[in-house]
Amino acid sequence: MSGSSSIHKMRLGMFVLVGTSVSAVIGYTLAGWSVLDAVYMVAITIFGVGYGEVRPIVDPGLKVFTLLVVVTGCSSGIYVLGGFVQMIAEGEIQRALGARRMSRGIEQTSQHAIICGYGRVGQTLVTELRTSGIPMVVVDRNADRLAEAERDGVFVVVGDATDEVVLKRAGIERASVLATVLNGDAQNVFVTLTARDLNESIQIIARGESVATERKLLRSGADRVVLPTMIGATKIANLISCPSVETLVGDAGAFARMNQDLEAFGLGMLEIPINAKSALAGATIKDIELTGDGGNVVVALCRDHGEVLRNPKHSDVVSAGDRLIILSHKEDLPAVTRKAAQESGTMVYRGTKYTS
Known part of the structure; x- marks a missing residue:
């Protein structure tokens, strides 16, 4: 409000001037003056230069007019x-007060998250954390980038x-x-x-950005390391080798997180194409889930x-040309893959070909 008041004051003053x-x-x-003399007289009069009158002013009316x-x-x-001065002063005061409030x-x-870096990854991370309601402080050297986060109500430290x-200012x-x-x-x-x-x-x-860096970060004290390049490569590989799984899951981020979580528990998800010669052609879902030690789930x-x-x-029958999306313990994967590839010769598991 005060900023608009100073701008309004400047506009009004300019209009009158x-x-x-x-x-x-x-x-x-x-009064009979030339345009150039009139402009010159107005300039030195209004701006207080006072070089002297262009022409002698003897007419009382002209004197009152000049006054x-x-x-x-x-x-x-x-x-x-x-x-103008008010606008500058108010801006400086507001920035100082804003920094103090921040x-x-x-x-x-307390118990907040500190995000170091507000580039593309940092901005996406902040958006996700705001949705989750997690308190956070963003640290970055670029004040212009942090201004946007600050306007959104996020605590920032330049x-x-x-x-x-800097980290102490962020409340580490x-x-x-x-x-x-x-x-x-x-x-x-x-x-780190x-x-x-x-x-x-x-x-x-x-x-x-690399496996070598991952080791250095872990030795430096990091609890977990995320490799965006590796995640991107895995994403592309999944799109190529397991399109049906990708379609089933839908969200790319959820699919990547799902694979990581499955691996942590010793699980794996695979896509099995069924051709006319496959031993699983004509089998029921129940038969397939009982393959191995019974640890298979047809998703x-x-x-x-x-x-x-x-x-x-369980009563659904698998036909030639179908594709199975199976979740299983890793030790049970070879049994079902061998069964499916018994006649066909090859199948795909997470981008790797298996031959019977």
């Missing part, structure tokens, strides 16, 4: 200048995340987790080292004509 200048030029012109030009022009000019807000926050002072002593998603591997390693030194119990999740049956049966019945 321009109106006074135009009226004065017209008045002097009507009005001086008062009105100088007053409107000062009014414009005052509005500092107090961070000081009162500075280098490898600096201990009270934070529960720190995610460093900077573009450079070296920066993420330094942030600094954060672990400041808070031994904080959970650190770091972004890396979906993709018919040859495009229909997808999620959670098919």
Whole structure:
């Protein structure tokens, strides 16, 4: 509101100043002065230069007119200048107050997440965490990028995340987790080292670009390392080798997280194409789930004509041209894959060909 008030003041002052200048030029012109002399007289009068009158002013009416030009022009000019100064001062005060409020807000926050880096990955991460309602503080050297997050109500700290002072301003002593998603591997390693030194119990999740960096980050104190390049490659591989699984799951992020969670529990998901010579052609879902030690679950049956049966019945029969989406313990995968490939010769499991 105060910012708009100063702008309104400047606009009003400019309107009066321009109106006074135009009226004065017209008045002097009507008094018999040339346009150039009139403009020159108005300029030195309003802006207080005072080089002297262009022509001697002996007419009382012209003297009164000049006096009005001086008062009105100088007053409107000062009014414009005052509005400009007010706008600058208010902006500086608001920034100072905003920084103070931000500092107090961070000081009162605990068990929060610290996000180091507000690039593409950082922005996506902040969006996800805001949806989850998790309190957070974003640290980045680019003040322009942080301004957007600040407008959205996110606590921000401008500075280098490898600096201990900056991390302390972000409340690392009270934070529960720190995610460093900077573009450079070296920066993420330094942030990890600094954060672990400041808070031994904080959970650190770091972004890396290679397996070698992953080892360095883990040795530096990271609890978990995320490799976006590897995730992207796995995503593309899944699109190529298991299109039906990808269609079934739908969301790419959920599919990647699902695969990681399955591997942690020793599980795997595979897609089995059924051809006319496959031993599973003509078998029921019950027969397939009993293959091996009974640890197989047919998640979906993709018919040859495009229909997808999620959670098919035990009595459903598998036909040639269908595709099976099976969830199983890894030790049970060879049995079902050998059964399916008994006559066909090859099948695909997560991009790897198996030969009977």
